[in-house]
Amino acid sequence: AQTVTQSQPEMxxxxxxxxTLSCTYDTxxxxxxxxxxxxxxxxxxILVIRQEAYKQQNATENRxxxxxxxxxxxxxxKISDSQLGDTAMYFCAFRANNLFFGTGTRLTVIP
Amino acid sequence: DTAVSQTPKYLVTQMGNDKSIxxxxxxxxxxxxWYKQDSKKFLKIMFSYNNKELIINETVPNRFSPKxxxxxxxxxxxxxxxxxxxxxxxxxxxxxxxxxxxQYFGPGTRLLVL
Numbered sequence: 001a002q003t004v005t006q007s008q009p010e011m012x013x014x015x016x017x018x019x020t021l022s023c024t025y026d027t028x029x030x031x032x033x034x035x036x037x038x039x040x041x042x043x044x045x046i047l048v049i050r051q052e053a054y055k056q057q058n059a060t061e062n063r064x065x066x067x068x069x070x071x072x073x074x075x076x077x078k079i080s081d082s083q084l085g086d087t088a089m090y091f092c093a094f095r096a097n098n099l100f101f102g103t104g105t106r107l108t109v110i111p
Numbered sequence: 112d113t114a115v116s117q118t119p120k121y122l123v124t125q126m127g128n129d130k131s132i133x134x135x136x137x138x139x140x141x142x143x144x145w146y147k148q149d150s151k152k153f154l155k156i157m158f159s160y161n162n163k164e165l166i167i168n169e170t171v172p173n174r175f176s177p178k179x180x181x182x183x184x185x186x187x188x189x190x191x192x193x194x195x196x197x198x199x200x201x202x203x204x205x206x207x208x209x210x211x212x213x214q215y216f217g218p219g220t221r222l223l224v225l
Contacts, residue, residue, distance in 0.1 A: 043218060
């Protein structure tokens, strides 16, 4: 069975600072995909970044980057130069067949 | 233009009633999904359709019945609503069911069963 664990229910960061959200997963699959989704107060689920498990290079999207450690089954999200609009719930997700979500980390960016 | 839309946005109803939530995507995607997000924000897949065919059916009570009249629509009908059905329901779509394609989510439907 696949599981996704986000061990930080809540985090906060000062505006313009950097924050890292952690995510670990458990699977016996070798080919899979990993995602980070953002859910702002509007409730919309928005894809932030994604990573293919067979790619060793860490994905980067502007201020968002991941640290993918396949052997450790870890997929953390780093947000650089945090902005007020980054305040949201962040969900780590894993997909081999179905998309499994973690329980989320509530991030607050403090002005 | 809204890529994935859901109606209604809010739904308040009595226990025992039957209700439907509609979902439409205008992205030309082949695959559509229904997710349930409970009060603790845990998001879990319920169903997935690819080209109008059911491909994923997680452990969901038979009271929930999805219907896909065409590729662009995936509606969710719920019979005999129970208190535990109160949640936010998200529809999503992706180009295909391969796993890599980004899933685009609708705005969610907040269902409250009284």
